[in-house]
Amino acid sequence: CIDKSIYYEIDNEIEKIASSINAEEQLVHFYGGIVRLAAHDFMDYDQNSDTSFGSDGCIDWNHEVNKGLETIWCTSCPLTKLYRKKYSFISKADFWIASANAVIRQLSKNQSFDLANTFLWGRKDATTCKGSGNRIPLATGTCQDVEDTMLDAMGLEWRDAVALLGAHTIGKGHEAVRSPFERHDGYWMPTVADSLRFDKQYYEELILRTWRARNSGTDLEDFTASTEETHEHPQIMLKSDVCLLYNSDSNYPCCSKTHRFRNGRNQCDVEQVLSKKKCRRYSNRDTRMQAVNAVLEYLGGSSPNDNQGPFYRAFNTAWYKATTNGHDNLKPLRRMC
Numbered sequence: 001c002i003d004k005s006i007y008y009e010i011d012n013e014i015e016k017i018a019s020s021i022n023a024e025e026q027l028v029h030f031y032g033g034i035v036r037l038a039a040h041d042f043m044d045y046d047q048n049s050d051t052s053f054g055s056d057g058c059i060d061w062n063h064e065v066n067k068g069l070e071t072i073w074c075t076s077c078p079l080t081k082l083y084r085k086k087y088s089f090i091s092k093a094d095f096w097i098a099s100a101n102a103v104i105r106q107l108s109k110n111q112s113f114d115l116a117n118t119f120l121w122g123r124k125d126a127t128t129c130k131g132s133g134n135r136i137p138l139a140t141g142t143c144q145d146v147e148d149t150m151l152d153a154m155g156l157e158w159r160d161a162v163a164l165l166g167a168h169t170i171g172k173g174h175e176a177v178r179s180p181f182e183r184h185d186g187y188w189m190p191t192v193a194d195s196l197r198f199d200k201q202y203y204e205e206l207i208l209r210t211w212r213a214r215n216s217g218t219d220l221e222d223f224t225a226s227t228e229e230t231h232e233h234p235q236i237m238l239k240s241d242v243c244l245l246y247n248s249d250s251n252y253p254c255c256s257k258t259h260r261f262r263n264g265r266n267q268c269d270v271e272q273v274l275s276k277k278k279c280r281r282y283s284n285r286d287t288r289m290q291a292v293n294a295v296l297e298y299l300g301g302s303s304p305n306d307n308q309g310p311f312y313r314a315f316n317t318a319w320y321k322a323t324t325n326g327h328d329n330l331k332p333l334r335r336m337c
């Protein structure tokens with residue numbers, strides 16, 4: 001049984017661990033990694049398969065899509081230790097979602113975005129989930145992969161997919177260190193502080209910056225922007241982020257805004273000349289205009305504004321669908337267990 005006091009106690013414990021982390025980059029990864037862990041648990045749901053998976057505390061740890069999560073959930077990881085010490089009476093699946101909810105609340109505007117009202121518990125953990133990693137889009141995935149996973153398999157709408165990917169407003173990608181898999185180095189946000197705020201900035205970055213293809217032709221294809229701000233890492237968007245606004249799958253490598261200059265040089269022409277390859281727009285008849293319209297909606301009005309409402313409401317709906325997929329008989333938080 002999970003009641004409100006247990007739910008908020010978990011929130012409190014996560015805050016305590018976070019406050020013991022001094023290095024900002026590590027804090028970004030601690031917070032971001034928890035949300036990514038819960039997401040990778042639910043992104044393997046396939047409504048069209050006999051083995052449907054979904055949030056079940058099971059992740060394919062050897063699959064490259066999950067690389068990095070072993071530093072969030074491991075024998076010596078603070079989150080795992082917390083679970084083993086105090087919360088192993090609930091399922092890992094429930095615990096990962098409650099922990100992700102805690103992160104989202106703590107990093108939200110005025111710490112006010114509370115997902116407790118839509119939190120349900122009672123998921124059972126699976127001991128194996130063979131093949132689950134193959135259901136999650138790769139780091140170089142396209143909009144077709146987002147569509148296959150989030151719309152066709154998970155049964156979500158484009159507006160849900162766009163809301164969920166807005167979680168890239170926190171956290172970062174990591175360079176490969178002693179890993180057999182190459183990784184995408186960089187932050188989605190221009191500053192480390194921005195990467196510790198769960199807000200609609202992801203959509204603002206998507207629309208305002210000049211995104212140019214990077215690493216094209218390699219296993220690390222993505223986009224980057226020239227950002228003159230604080231962190232030492234590049235600012236990034238994945239192909240599956242940029243394609244929510246531009247039809248970038250259709251003419252990758254491309255650049256989102258081809259008439260912008262910095263220090264006399266076209267911002268598209270840094271690693272390769274892309275100033276003549278503008279990323280295409282979707283036609284009005286394209287179903288992916290639903291994604292574009294969602295991006296515009298979550299901006300919350302004309303810029304600049306601090307209206308987080310449209311994003312938070314859409315995220316709440318999408319998160320609820322994603323975390324409950326494949327389950328019936330889940331229960332809301334009790335007042336007292």
Ligand code: HEM
Pocket residue numbers: 028029030031032033035036039067068137138139140141145146164165167168170171172173174175183184238240
């Ligand atoms: C098309 C689907 C997705 C793709 C291709 C994708 C890809 C990635 C990649 C490559 C990273 C960097 C990992 C690393 O190097 O450590 C990452 C990080 C992250 N992802 Fe996603 N992701 C997807 C969906 C989601 C969803 C649905 C959520 C949550 C709702 C999410 C939340 C995060 C967070 C918070 C991080 C930062 C992790 C950290 O700081 O360690 N992602 N994602």
